[in-house]
Amino acid sequence: MVEASSVEIRKVNKYYGQFHALKDIDLTIPPGKVTCLIGPSGSGKSSLLRCINFLEEYDSGEVLIDGQLIGYETPGGRRMAPRRLRQMRSTIGMVFQQFNLWPHMTAQENVAEGLIRVRGMRKPQAMERAAEALTRVGLADRMGNHPSRLSGGQQQRVAIARAVAMDPRLMLFDEPTSALDPELVGEVLNVMKALAAGGMTMVVVTHEMGFAAHVADQVAFLEAGELVGVDVPSRILREPEDPRIQSFLRTYRERNVI
């Protein structure tokens, strides 16, 4: 395994027109640990996650990957060269809520594509490596299938394999199980747990409180663009001090009773 990255987020602000989506966010993501971002929808957690690989541009502040600023040459300065930005992104894996697999390629081709185009690997080696990555997520027998022939859980596992095959030092997950039927959530979470156990730095936007409680090393709670609290799950999820976190968890518990 390649070394795991750390992420340092300092005073990050983000606006959509007049709307202040992220307000002075400060957050340290330690290497090799799992950080879960939770909070109500529209709280800015996905925006924050997308700032980490600069899929979303932040307007002020700094996002540092292993001490290197992403997106800008200097804080508040010019945009960084596209080539360098691409190079940084290629070490950050991302998994989306809607999987975003490429439908015209098989599972194996989906995983091999980045290795060929970004890593410059030859096709046979890339396909071999893709096969290994898919085997690791339990899809050895589905490699030749197009995404439309796979279940949601299988598609998301392909998407994880696609990101992991690039040997990332950091993985970002944007609500990876929110689009899945309940019975398919487990298989995706298991793959993520295995990744976490392997020492990958992971940032996970999620509504799966069970995952946050049992797998996360730290949980950050956002509301209305503000980082309300960051702590180990046992404290922030069980005995939160802030009333906003208390009320979020209360409605959450109520919704999840059978």
Added chain:
Amino acid sequence: MFSLSSFLDAFWPLTMAARYTLLVSGLGIALGLVIGAFVCVLALSKSRVWRTVAAVWVSYLRGVPMLVQLLVVFFLLPVIGIDVPAIVGAVVTTAIVASAYISEIWRGAIMALPKGQTEAAIAIGMRPRDSWTRIILPQAVALSIPQLINELILLVKASSLVSVVGVMEITRASQAQAGVTFRPLEAYLAAACLYLAINLCLAALGRWLEHRMAV
């Protein structure tokens, strides 16, 4: 009385004329695809000037009847000192009219792709060129096939309009045939059969392509 022999006799001259129908619509779609790709690039450009150029191009060519455009080109070319056979003007007009529709077909197909498709490519560190050639265009082209075949069929029928500038394609040939034999019904029915045969072939080609490119 319907004369079967006149009907059958009409097929030979009309089949000869069909070469021009196929030439005008075939070259028209081929050039239209190339010009349409350029117009589509302009329409999707970040620059407002280029987008306006594309918008004017598309509005004029879609907004004015092709028959009128053929006549305009036919009478305009000699005025600006370009002396070419009528068939050339007919092909060029057909191609630029087709380009307007084709650029819109492609723009629609590209815009219909979910944003996540490109985002996945960006996130993995792909160059824009690769994300266009490997991710966006293959999907957009596959998505546009039914509409492109539709456009091609429309063009085959619209090529009948170039008869007005003297190109001896199926429609004009059937008029000529009717004039010689005094058997208009037989001549025009033969023309109808030929158009239908061509377009049934194109529809079959379209289904085959769709099937092949289906994901």
